[in-house]
Amino acid sequence: MTILALGLLLFLGVHSIRIVADPWREAQIASLGRNVWRGGFSLLSAVGFGLIIWGFALARGQGSQLWLPQPWARHITILLTLPAFVLLVAADLRGSRLRAAVRHPMLLGVLLWALAHLASNGKPADLLLFGGFLAWAAVDLWSVRRRDRLAGTPPPEVKPGRDFKVLLVGVAAWLVFGLWLHGWLIGVRPFG
Known part of the structure; x- marks a missing residue:
């Protein structure tokens, strides 16, 4: 279940930045540019989503x-x-x-x-x-x-x-x- 938990932390963590650190997010967008921010966000989201799918498939029958x-x-x-x-x-x-x-x-x-x-x-x-x-x-x-x-x-x-x-x-x-x-x-x- 470690891979599933890691995927959820990554995917939901990236999607929670506005909840916990909106000023930091705005500063990063201003510094990096909106397209770079979106690219990094999308990449981390995709990796997290892939880990969720893989991790759930592995852990589904356990426990x-x-x-x-x-x-x-x-x-x-x-x-x-x-x-x-x-x-x-x-x-x-x-x-x-x-x-x-x-x-x-x-x-x-x-x-x-x-x-x-x-x-x-x-x-x-x-x-x-x-x-x-x-x-x-x-x-x-x-x-x-x-x-x-x-x-x-x-x-x-x-x-x-x-x-x-x-x-x-x-x-x-x-x-x-x-x-x-x-x-x-x-x-x-x-x-x-």
Whole structure:
């Protein structure tokens, strides 16, 4: 589980810089330039993400069951991941009312995804992976909302027709991932 923990520390650590050291981050961007900062951020994120995938694959079956998921937990996971996918799409497809209302839909989507997966997985690696993302998303969501309030950030602009696109793409991505990709990539078929 060491590789998984290392990957989470790297990936979530890089993504937590604004939470714990925003002035330092701004100074680095001013010193290095935005493109160099983004390149380094992307490289460290990719390495961390790769370590998470590798580490979870290695640690997934290790350890005793910490809790036994209830038979209905699978259905809760499936249901919670649907809005998580819609929120993730809303984060990238700007202009929807959902994005304007939530403001940071990716963080809320990650939070729902992690919570959903904790409901139906009870091994130590599951707790580390999904619990780590859940805790990070909750803290980052609190932090970014606080930052927005202090800065007086207005809600994002809403564009006609975007809500339908967000919903359509989110549901389609959820179906494709649940029916085919999750089984192929992770080895678990959520829909059967």
